[in-house]
Amino acid sequence: MPFVLLAFAILFEVTATLALRGSEGLSKAGPTAVVIVGYLLSFALMAKALTSLNVGPVYAIWSALGTVGAFAGGVLLFDEPVRPVTVAGAAIIVVGVVVMNLGGGVGHG
Template identity: 35%
Template sequence: MPWVFLVIAGLLEIVWATSMKQSAGFTRLGPSLITLAAMPASFLLLALAMRSLPLGTSYMVWTGIGAVGAFIVGILWMGEAITPLRVLAAALIAGGMILMKIAE
């Protein structure tokens, strides 16, 4: 169950990061409210996962899901550039998360 909490926490990190961008500095109500709801939910699930999982593994996977997920959202829905180096960077982050899971 800790891994389920951790993955959901990472997905919520993507949600709050995306909605924060869309909030335009917290000047738009809808995205601001989504950010303010998703952020504590993400932290809570991360904390629950950390009850059983090591700190380093938990934090790396949580931030990795958020980073790679936000990268993908940026490309697919916000028109951000996709370049070989950006893809390599995301792949290295994903590879690191996989290695942390294997190492555990």
Template identity: 40%
Template structure:
């Protein structure tokens, strides 16, 4: 399977798990707590598969960068937590960094 598809799946699982972490209320609610454990388990398993072919630094940069942005977007929708301008600028820099790695770095896995 395409490692970048696996990476996208790992990112999705991590985003679901992290979003459910708040809903778990300190692991006092069973449903969200199970989602946290399953989501993180799937995310790390998939990330491990990705690292068979994609360099560790590249895989982790994409995984964490995309996760930060997607979790922030979900927090806006689900929890009504709006990021301020410095947070948005920082996320823009993270996205720019991932793009630079993918397009111009020799360690970009291409």
């Protein structure tokens, strides 16, 4: 169950981050509301997941998948460019999270 909470936390974080772009500097009410609600839900769900998972690996997973999700969303929704070096950077982030998780378990105890 904590990994399901983490997955939803990542989904809400990516949604909020993409809504930041659509909010035009927080000047549009609808996207700004999505930003606020999305980040609140993301942090609440991650906090709940952290009651049974270790903070280091969880934060690494959350931030890495959030970064990759925001990158993909920017490409799909805002026609942002995809460059080989950007794809390589995203791959390095994912590899880093995998290596970090190989170093120890994500669960308490």
